[in-house]
Amino acid sequence: MSGTTALPVPPVEGARHQGLTLAAVLLAVFVVPMSISGTAVALPGIDADLGASDAALQWVVNAFNVAFACCTLIWGSVADIVGRVRVFAAGAALFAVAAAASALAGNALVLDAARALAGVGGAAIFSAGAAILSTAYEGPARARAFALFGAVAGIGVSLGPTIAGQLVAGVGWRWVFALHAAALAVALLAVPVIARSVPATVRASARLDVPGALVFVAAMVLLTCGIVQASQWGGGSAGVLALFAAAALALIVFVRVERRIAHPVLDLGLLRERRFLGLALVPVAASFGFVTQLTYLPSYLTAVTGRDGSGAGWLMLLLTAPVLVFPVAAAKLVERGVSAKVLILVSLGCLVVGDLGLLLFSAHAAVAVVALPMIVTGAGTGLSAGLVDGQALALVPPEKAGMAAGFVNTLRLGSEAVAVAVYGSLLTTLLGGGHTYNSAFHSLLWGLAGVGLGLGAVIAWLLRGPVGTPRAGMARRARR
Structure with missing residues (x-):
């Protein structure tokens, strides 16, 4: 491979080092989505303490998301050039410093700037973290590692608001960010171990x-x-x-x-690998079928069913709990010979069926009636979370794993922002047009199911043929 230098690979110093590597990456990965979903809970406390304007307050959340979306692909390319461990360490350090600055911020502008810096660091963590797991593990071990990657990310999203809420109520909003800084500091302590456990392959002749x-x-x-x-x-x-x-x-x-x-920041040749592109589109379907409900279903539960915040939160566990369980279950099924493509297509089907099943929601719907569609919708995301990343990175050469991880995560976060924004805009339009919240919610569910069905058809077409043979794409390129 022209322009690629394979540095000597240090021997893996036992299962303990690999376990520490996995634990450190997962800890950092847990903090990033926890920061995304939990920060909104701290906004009232920030407003009361700093007296921020509405615009400045919203950018406490938006600055992170914009910076994350902008930098994920770039960090992936940088990781391939200078090394995944270096980029992971840089991202964790940036995030830790930014979180500490957020905890100490004396005004909204400093807080917004610190949150943007945290988004830059979070992008590096996700891109380099996924690439580290892709190069550190092979076969069933890689499948299990990525299953935990998906499960931990789901736990971060699900528990972020709860953890932040407890901290805000107990010790104040600043401790939300202090916790992030402390967790990333712990992850940084494991960087020397990660460096000894991960094969060091860099594109020495490449330039950013x-x-x-x-x-x-x-x-x-x-x-x-x-x-x-x-x-x-x-x-x-x-x-x-x-x-x-x-x-x-x-x-x-x-x-x-x-x-x-x-040496492009995104090798467009990756997009000509139809199976890689198909796998990269799976999180887009989850953004429309699952993330929209994760964002707006709590409002429906309080506005239409009359539940208080606590009751809505407990009921939402039916939607989020499968995301914690099914990534590991999917990895075990693949290990036992179940086709990864079949599981991915089943996950897409679950999103469509689950969204249609949520039509059973009404002002007086019993929990027993809506529990199954909520679980099915969550399973639609859980079955593919982690599995998609591992399968996608197995189709690209090792020296481009960072770039590939950056692209997948850029699509993931970007589609989440688009899906939530489109859903919110349509909901506002329908409510302004005379619809009740209940009828607007049901109309949008039909739309989400339609989007899921369309994306599912495209993905199924792109994934035709065998999918998921480790390094299959790399082997084909080597033969060429």
């Missing part, structure tokens, strides 16, 4: 694609700002449409730049 990176960041900033501002300016406003148009233009320029550069 600065033009491509700058254009991609511009495109993502424009796109995510358009999504964020749509809720404030209106989805059809001139400002929002201008942001979307500029983002589309920047993406066109990005493609043209990547086609002409020797």
